[in-house]
Amino acid sequence: MDRSMFRLAPLALLAATACAFARTPVPAPAQVPGVQHHAIGALRLTSLYDGAVRLPPSILSGLEAERIDALLAEGHVPLDANGVQTAVNAFLIRSGDELVLVDTGAADCFGPGLGQVATHLRAAGYAPGQVDHVLLTHAHPDHLCGLLGTDGQPTYPNATVWLSRGDADYWLDLAQAAAAPEAARGAFALAQRAIAPYQATGRLQRFAPGDALPFGARALDTRGHTPGHVSYLFGQGREGLLAWGDVLHSHAVQFAQPQVTIEFDADRAAALASRQALLEQASREQWWVAGAHLPFPGLGHVRKEGRPERAYSWVPAEFGPLPAGE
Numbered sequence: 001m002d003r004s005m006f007r008l009a010p011l012a013l014l015a016a017t018a019c020a021f022a023r024t025p026v027p028a029p030a031q032v033p034g035v036q037h038h039a040i041g042a043l044r045l046t047s048l049y050d051g052a053v054r055l056p057p058s059i060l061s062g063l064e065a066e067r068i069d070a071l072l073a074e075g076h077v078p079l080d081a082n083g084v085q086t087a088v089n090a091f092l093i094r095s096g097d098e099l100v101l102v103d104t105g106a107a108d109c110f111g112p113g114l115g116q117v118a119t120h121l122r123a124a125g126y127a128p129g130q131v132d133h134v135l136l137t138h139a140h141p142d143h144l145c146g147l148l149g150t151d152g153q154p155t156y157p158n159a160t161v162w163l164s165r166g167d168a169d170y171w172l173d174l175a176q177a178a179a180a181p182e183a184a185r186g187a188f189a190l191a192q193r194a195i196a197p198y199q200a201t202g203r204l205q206r207f208a209p210g211d212a213l214p215f216g217a218r219a220l221d222t223r224g225h226t227p228g229h230v231s232y233l234f235g236q237g238r239e240g241l242l243a244w245g246d247v248l249h250s251h252a253v254q255f256a257q258p259q260v261t262i263e264f265d266a267d268r269a270a271a272l273a274s275r276q277a278l279l280e281q282a283s284r285e286q287w288w289v290a291g292a293h294l295p296f297p298g299l300g301h302v303r304k305e306g307r308p309e310r311a312y313s314w315v316p317a318e319f320g321p322l323p324a325g326e
Helices: 003-025 065-074 115-125 142-147 167-173 172-180 182-200 267-284
Strands: 035-040 043-055 083-095 098-102 133-135 160-164 204-207 217-219 231-235 241-243 289-290 299-307 310-316
Touching: 003 217, 043 115, 043 142, 043 289, 083 241, 142 182, 160 167, 160 182, 167 172, 167 182, 172 182, 182 204, 267 299, 267 310
Parallel strands: 098 133, 133 160, 160 204, 241 289
Antiparallel strands: 035 043, 043 083, 083 098, 217 231, 231 241, 289 299, 299 310
């Protein structure tokens, strides 16, 4: 008998087994929870991913369409027939035992692709009931609808909600809603619905830039996207953290060409002025920047380039360990 057959048989069996496994369908992997923690001075920031929405490039204006397309391609931004992939982020900030949430995501206001902030908050190790304050940059649905759960009850039952007087006086005013174009009235209704239970229990605080805020935060007047849009500055200098809401939507286009505006801006001239001023200040002061529509985790720095083809660049935060004991 040819003993080589016995030597080859196990190899043949292994090969056959390998082929069988190779033909077994592999399930699509799930992403891990959209959570990242960062240490910024004494603050601990947790980026919370709400999901992504697709926005058509045609809603951007102030630059030739061909140039916008080229910047999107240069930035390797995911783009399909439904538009440009655009992240929606919220940010939990901890100082000692106090928790502040900046914006809340869209909940169920924008369909199934969004609404994950509360889920990711829990995955980060926190319960919504632990949140002490919610600071809203403005009253658009993708920033405040997450105040309510799918049952219509407050997601953050123990939190005080802070909304600028400029936005509160506009979005919560029934006369303003009635006078708005019919297509815009839905946004008024969503804002009023989300705020109502907090207002009814005395946990809505209206404020103006310069008023005292939790954590010693400062509200910067960045109106334009909405009448009372604000950005929040925590700390100062290189340990300063700026949560700027919707000062910028398209990272691939608007850092390079800040004059580009978006259709959602209520006052495009004012929004442009706010963006230009804040980009200059953030780059000069070397603040950390947390952006609602920057690629998750939405945290990094603004670098000034000062060239006609590229005014600024976005420098994303590098992932790394937290200090010992965190």
